[in-house]
Amino acid sequence: MVNEAKNNKHYHCPVEATLDVIGGKWKPLILWQLRAEKLRFSGLQQSMQGISPKMLTKQLRELEADGLVLREAYPEIPPRVEYSLTEFGKTVLPVLDALCEWGNGYLGRECVLDKNKDVKTADSISQ
């Protein structure tokens, strides 16, 4: 979405906006990878086998533009760039969790995503 909602895009409903920001093939994965730790470009690339650098770059740029992800580039050679969730970015984790839980119910199997890391769950934030 790249923050277009705040510029010119108009949504019928906020769900559309949310899906624009966190939807698609890769963004949920990226956000999930970053939920508990900073990761470098190469680290992200490896944790999501199959994504091309072009795609990863594009998704990260959009997430950054939407304020969910922080990009920190260090002036070194070879380059080092670290990605992490912003505070705002962390607010989507419960939403992702809700999506994950429903998906588990739908698929009738366990969540592949590693839940052992310290993350708020739908239950822990729901009251």
Next chain:
Amino acid sequence: MVNEAKNNKHYHCPVEATLDVIGGKWKPLILWQLRAEKLRFSGLQQSMQGISPKMLTKQLRELEADGLVLREAYPEIPPRVEYSLTEFGKTVLPVLDALCEWGNGYLGRECVLDKNKDVKTADSISQ
């Protein structure tokens, strides 16, 4: 998605499955329209200005195949077909609600979707 998860599609994570089932441009809207009432094809078409009959048909067929929506056709002329949420379909409403709420926060404005109808909210189901 049309239920492919249960056939051959494999997801990295359940979030992907969920987004396949309820994501896209129209499905959230359709599900929302059906949250409290049965609607005919023409009624759905009108409540979502802009959708073409082709798109609406396609989305409804997929939702039906995924078990979220029930289609009831009456043998009359002119034809009458009513669409409603199945019990399983109703289980996505809290998820939609979570997406809606986050979207509102993101957009900083009120939900366009009419919340005055009797629907479970994220709060009411969360404990």
Next chain:
DNA sequence: ATACTTAGTAACAAAAAGGATAGTATGAAA
């Protein structure tokens, strides 16, 4: 006989999303 209604389908087109592969910049290490 003709028009009207509803729930679609058919055929075609455009746009968006996603993918594959090669190339760039830069300094340090060998």
Next chain:
DNA sequence: TTTCATACTATCCTTTTTGTTACTAAGTAT
């Protein structure tokens, strides 16, 4: 001097999604 590492960018291409418009079936009302 050549190689290596990292974080990309550039091109080109395929697939998926979404849109547009016109058309059909079939009984009822006029």
